[in-house]
Amino acid sequence: KQEVTQIPAALSVPEGENLVLNCSFTDSAIYNLQWFRQDPGKGLTSLLLIQSSQREQTSGRLNASLDKSSGRSTLYIAASQPGDSATYLCAVRTGGFKTIFGAGTRLFVKA
Amino acid sequence: GAGVSQSPSNKVTEKGKDVELRCDPISGHTALYWYRQSLGQGLEFLIYFQGNSAPDKSGLPSDRFSAERTGGSVSTLTIQRTQQEDSAVYLCASSLFGDKNEKLFFGSGTQLSVL
Numbered sequence: 001k002q003e004v005t006q007i008p009a010a011l012s013v014p015e016g017e018n019l020v021l022n023c024s025f026t027d028s029a030i031y032n033l034q035w036f037r038q039d040p041g042k043g044l045t046s047l048l049l050i051q052s053s054q055r056e057q058t059s060g061r062l063n064a065s066l067d068k069s070s071g072r073s074t075l076y077i078a079a080s081q082p083g084d085s086a087t088y089l090c091a092v093r094t095g096g097f098k099t100i101f102g103a104g105t106r107l108f109v110k111a
Numbered sequence: 112g113a114g115v116s117q118s119p120s121n122k123v124t125e126k127g128k129d130v131e132l133r134c135d136p137i138s139g140h141t142a143l144y145w146y147r148q149s150l151g152q153g154l155e156f157l158i159y160f161q162g163n164s165a166p167d168k169s170g171l172p173s174d175r176f177s178a179e180r181t182g183g184s185v186s187t188l189t190i191q192r193t194q195q196e197d198s199a200v201y202l203c204a205s206s207l208f209g210d211k212n213e214k215l216f217f218g219s220g221t222q223l224s225v226l
Contacts, residue, residue, distance in 0.1 A: 004153070031211040031212060032211065032212050034214065034215070036217075041219070042219050042220075043115070043117075043202060043217035043218050043219045043220055044154075044202070044204075044215075044217040045217070046214040046215060046216070049212065049214050051212050089153070089154070091154075093211055093212075096167060097142075097144075097159040097166065097167045097209065098156045098159075098167070098169075098170070099144075099156070099215065100156070101146075101153040101154040102153050103151070103152060103153040104153065
């Protein structure tokens with residue numbers, strides 16, 4: 001059974017710092033891995049999607065990497081800003097139609 | 112529509128009552144998913160629709176939960192005889208074809224509170 005774990009559960013950093021969020025999954029047979037952002041009281045916004053044949057994806061200050069064989073992904077946020085404060089969720093698409101989510105990392109960027 | 116729309120945004124009900132939650136996906140999206148997010152937990156898959164068919168209902172937690180989709184568009188999730196453990200945020204997502212490498216687009220969710 002696929003399980004997705006995110007570490008740390010919460011993180012507080014000063015503005016301007018570069019930071020890394022970690023995600024691990026137990027079954028390497030995935031189609032893709034997505035990183036989402038969730039703001040309080042709102043739905044999820046897809047940030048990056050890495051297909052199983054890819055190693056990384058970049059969008060602006062965000063870079064996500066995927067090491068399928070070791071079951072790990074990282075989300076790197078450069079030059080963090082207070083507006084980056086949110087919960088970040090990692091999710092893997094497995095066989096069938098399910099996307100399995102981690103519990104998320106709550107990020108707080110202090111001005 | 113411009114995005115995935117869910118209604119109501121908040122629902123408070125008494126234990127034992129039935130509730131209906133609505134999802135209006137992005138226009139033209141054939142795939143629709145329901146998830147549940149309990150406090151402090153990750154998202155839990157409930158059901159997937161391709162058009163009006165539900166090829167994967169494996170996440171529905173009990174026979175009190177049912178869902179339908181009509182006209183390949185709007186979906187309704189119904190919870191009968193609600194229990195306190197049903198309290199959660201119910202999220203709906205859609206994607207264009209349901210292909211494995213498509214991004215999911217989520218609505219803002221319905222916060223369900225069962226007293």
